[in-house]
Amino acid sequence: MTSAPISAPAARHPLRRLFRYARPYRRDAALASLYSVLNKVFDVLPEALIGVAVDIVVNQRDSFLARMGVAEPLHQLLLLTGITVLVWLCESTFEYLYALKWRRLAQDLQHELRLAAYSHLQALPPDFVTDARSGRLMAVLNEDVHQIERFLNTGANDLIQVTVSASLIGTVFFLLTADLAALAFLPIPLILVGAFWFQKKLAPRYAAAREAAAAVSDRLNNNLAGIATIKAYTAEAQEFERVRGVSDTYRARNAEAIRFAAAITPVIRMAVLAGFVATLLYGGWKALSGELGIGAYSALVFLTQRLLWPLTRLADMTDLYQRAMASVNRVMDLIDAPLPPLPSGSLPELVRGEVRFADVRLSYDARRVLHGVDLAIPAGHTVALVGPTGGGKSSLLRLLLGFVAPESGRVCVDGVDIAGLDPAHLRRHIGYVAQDPFLTDASIADNIAYGDAEPDRARIARAAELAQAAEFIAALPQGVDSPVGERGSRLSGGQRQRIAIARALYRDPAILVLDEATSAVDNETEAAIQSALRALTGERTTLIVAHRLSTVRHAHAIHVMEAGRIVESGSHDELVARGGTYAALWRLQMGEG
Structure with missing residues (x-):
């Protein structure tokens, strides 16, 4: 497109x-x-x-x-x-x-x-x-x-x-x-x-x-x-x-x-x-x-x-x-650049977070990146997308966020096709953390409560704690009021990532989307974040894209994507026992081959 x-x-x-x-x-x-x-x-x-x-x-x-x-x-x-x-x-x-x-x-x-x-x-x-x-x-x-x-x-x-x-x-x-x-x-x-x-x-x-x-x-x-x-x-x-x-x-x-x-x-x-x-x-x-x-x-x-x-x-x-x-x-x-049509539909007042991709196809510049993908994610489940670069994982996330529209097929939330939803309404129910998170040149509090016209300090503190960011924030001279600099230049990569995760959790979304969200943090911090996220699994649907398989082994379901198709699905133990692509990737990352 x-x-x-x-x-x-x-x-x-x-x-x-x-x-x-x-x-x-x-x-x-x-x-x-x-x-x-x-x-x-x-x-x-x-x-x-x-x-x-x-x-x-x-x-x-x-x-x-x-x-x-x-x-x-x-x-x-x-x-x-x-x-x-x-x-x-x-x-x-x-x-x-x-x-x-x-x-x-x-x-x-x-x-x-x-x-x-x-x-x-x-x-x-x-x-x-x-x-x-x-x-x-x-x-x-x-x-x-x-x-x-x-x-x-x-x-x-x-x-x-x-x-x-x-x-x-x-x-x-x-x-x-x-x-x-x-x-x-x-x-x-x-x-x-x-x-x-x-x-x-x-x-x-x-x-x-x-x-x-x-x-x-x-x-x-x-x-x-x-x-x-x-x-x-x-x-x-x-x-x-x-x-x-x-x-x-x-x-x-x-x-x-x-x-x-x-x-x-x-x-x-x-x-x-x-x-x-x-x-x-x-x-x-x-x-x-x-x-x-x-x-x-x-x-x-x-x-x-x-x-x-x-x-x-x-x-x-x-x-x-x-x-x-x-x-x-x-x-x-x-x-005068033409705007895409803007639907006005909305989700039910209580959003459960059930997500479904139904026979979805997508192309960029006449190059097909998704070939009839079918994927159902029950509300409150954690699902991981893994596989080689270019397999189509991030394209599924972009479809869910409404950044692009499928050539054919449907993307649904709680049974409602998002093609008929107001994008702003849809995104208010999704917390998104990118691999390279964007931080605006403001304070840590402003970045955690980003998009909220009336920030809640208690929610900011709670979100920072869940994202394992509270300790390093407390060590800063001005705490949550410390400026982050242009694009977060005053923070380390791991600190920026944790602020981005806190921002997503502050919104308390029904759906949490993590695109390599823990790639820039150390193993100890990653383990703490994963533990916090697991504690929240029953409250929200979580869709994770990851290359480090250790970060998704506790997901309810793991889907392996290659060349725009889902080639394997199952839990971590099931996929390892199957001996397919996922098992080969797991052995490689564990240093076994």
Whole structure:
């Protein structure tokens, strides 16, 4: 069984996908856009006011303001000064407001995107994380979300303001002199066509760069988790070369994108120069011939620069936009990954713990791992699954926990097919201990009562005692409140295993599932744990996967699995007396052959 990749091509434009997701924030986005527009309106006005100032000095009583009713030149200057102060205050106010609104929107949206992606990820089957690679998912949840945040912080405002600036200045140009406006605007279509052409070329390159960044994250995540093994086998140089390899690939992918992005600015600068020179020469000629006022000419020269110069930032804007759109697709692909159907059924109020696998078949990637397995486990019995690696033992556990669904056949608890049960409801009745237990970076008490919103200290102490963990916990400076570190790094392997067993017992489940749960403890501790578990056998159904046969010899029934089939079943004494596969394994482990 495989999961859909998170990099499947999106059917919709990434910006549309983002807008659709951000629907609750549309009012905030509209306000931020309005503030950006108003800021740009007041930002452009000072250039026009420069033209008015020149007009006052040159024409005095024949100036534009004189025709508006302010005849005295000094009064005109005072009025212009007051308007200038007001314009600058408004420009500064709206700059503060748009910066505040866009940045707050960026923070809120990146927070929501990360939580939505993580929440959706938790609802997907466990195999999804394995298939997608944890490092790649980390890159989506961190780097890609941050890239979207950076675009909203600055890029969205830049795009709006360039558009508004071009519209405002274009209007002024055409009102003053249409032919000069045509010359000044001539480079803009070329700039836009060039920018969109570059954008089209950049999109796949930035997508490749994001994939390469995920590969770097995946490699580093893998190596940091296995740093002790790397050192033990003196493989530092080999792993360094592997990191160098993926980092070189990332650098090469980025360099390829940068080569295109870096070419945009010089091309745009040449187009800007052409428009500015046209305004300077043709506008100057019109002013000298009396067809254009000196004040208007001064304003147009400044406005041409304000119109065209921001377009040189299209390179940065395009770069930021393309990186953000690649990230939007990756984040939204994760959020849109299809969820398995979620049944709503529940077990009876009193769960006995009877388990049955009926003619169960299961495959991974077209490779059959279970071939029609039939297995009945009475309530309160302890049953062990043994046999060589790859025999299908852990697959049966995954089926019982609802992590995967059988291709055919049924898995039942107390006669109810778990296919119709709410997985969360089912798992509340199962205590699971993995071979490599996960501990969260919190206290021992938090880990034992994991998943309980209101931990019971008495139950924590009882579970620790049953798991033979109470003695080492008492020796710690803070007892059960001692932090375990990242993934339990402050504890030994055996201590982590006992905390995991205590966590399963704290839940007081009807069914206890142990997947090599005592593999990391010493023989004395294992014997004590086995004794405690035997005392609980009558209270709960226990399903054990083990390679050390000594840990399961007291089980009610032992089933030997090979190549996805149960090949032998019986008690320890019966299987040894039979002289089959189990007997051979037992003799081997006892040193008899």
